[in-house]
Amino acid sequence: MADVIRVVVSGAAGQIAYALLYSIAKGDVFGSDQRLDLVLLDIPQMLPILDGVIMELQDCSLPLVNSLTPTADADEAFKGADAAMLVGAMPRKPGMERKDLLKANCRIFQAQGKAMDQFAKKTIKVLVVGNPANTNCLIAQRSAPSIPKENFTCLTRLDQNRAQAQIADRLGLPTNKVCDVTIWGNHSTTQYPDALHAKAEIDGVSTPVFAAVKDDAWLTGPFIETVQKRGAAVLAARKLSSAMSAAKAICDHMRDWWFGTQGDKWVSMGVSSDGNTYGIPEGLIYSFPVCIQNKQWTIVQGLEINDFSRKKMDTSAKELAEEKDMAMDFLNA
Structure with a gap:
């Protein structure tokens, strides 16, 4: 022990x-x-x-x-x-x-x-x-x-799990056959669930999710909206907020932080922005894709950000900057 x-x-x-x-x-x-x-x-x-x-x-x-x-x-x-x-x-x-x-x-x-x-x-x-x-x-x-x-x-792992499950369901796959879905930004309705770099394992072959799903309109529309609004949908149906799925995501997040991620796969976590990564201002707690080794996370570098993603990511960063300013006013009052 x-x-x-x-x-x-x-x-x-x-x-x-x-x-x-x-x-x-x-x-x-x-x-x-x-x-x-x-x-x-x-x-x-x-x-x-x-x-x-x-x-x-x-x-x-x-x-x-x-x-x-x-x-x-x-x-x-x-x-x-x-x-x-x-x-x-x-x-x-x-x-x-x-x-x-x-x-x-x-x-x-x-x-x-x-x-x-x-x-x-x-x-x-x-x-x-x-x-x-x-x-x-x-x-x-x-x-x-x-x-x-x-x-x-x-915690943005709940959002990642929700996104991963939506894609797996669409493809008729177990959820562990989908990886590298990214949640960018705030744990709010401005978050950006991003499948552009995600992969699905189909018959033992790793395939980009966009190629596997073959429905760009769904992946850039209803998929994103479903994940953004999933908490509200659970609340409306259950009359209580998400508890079981939140608890599972907390376990996933802390276990990966404690023991590390596998290979070159990444997970989403809200972490400190250094101001030099993906154009996100310094000092925000912003959800990025991260890999973890020896209890230390590092942001995945070099992912291509297209115009669609840039707009979504900046919208969430703007909301977080506004929240930060309000919070700092209260702390300094």
Whole structure:
């Protein structure tokens, strides 16, 4: 057994965490021989519910779980933490404008960033899930200056999984036969699901998705719109937001970050833009295609960007820049 690692999940009493915690605890994320101290962080009024979640995890009788700690104290939660999945965030309520949502989340992620800065390991890997995920990630990152900025990422793997599934369904293939679909930009309706560089394995032969699908109009229209609006479609049908698929994507993202990507295949992650890659301004948390080795991500270089892609990518970057400006105003107020 590997040394015990300390893993924090915020919003731990919520429905996404309820779908997520079992997978973490049984080894789907950090490995089948990795013992875990699981820390369940939520607001004070959710602690009674966390007690029930703790009881269920105990009753699962999972040998990798070394300890279970429910808490509403961020300082306590992040002390010595090796990894954090920040699922909890202020949801958008009826009548709430985007700036109001950003302001509420600024306070949450600023406080958590400061707690990580002071108490977490400097090697902590942080995945922000709570929306608006890209800008919440930026706030946490800016609030923890002693932790390398590349240690903060946000979740766009759910969007990638959705896109991959749409293409696989169209081609009648298992989803693992489709790879290198890219999500560019914001985890919002401006995101750009890009199949231009994606490949499908058909009868053992790797084929460009555009050549395999043979329907450019679908790949540049309904396919993109379906992925962009999939969360709203799930909410309309289920009367609850995506939980099972979000939990699966969180596991995929963290497992790949922990163990690396395979060969020359890439995955999508919201990461810090350096201002020199694909024309995206510096300082945004923007979704790029990345490869990962030794727990370090690198942006895939040299992909051809056509005029259609350029416009989509810039639209999402513009939205993220506006969110960043609003967030910085709140942080500096």
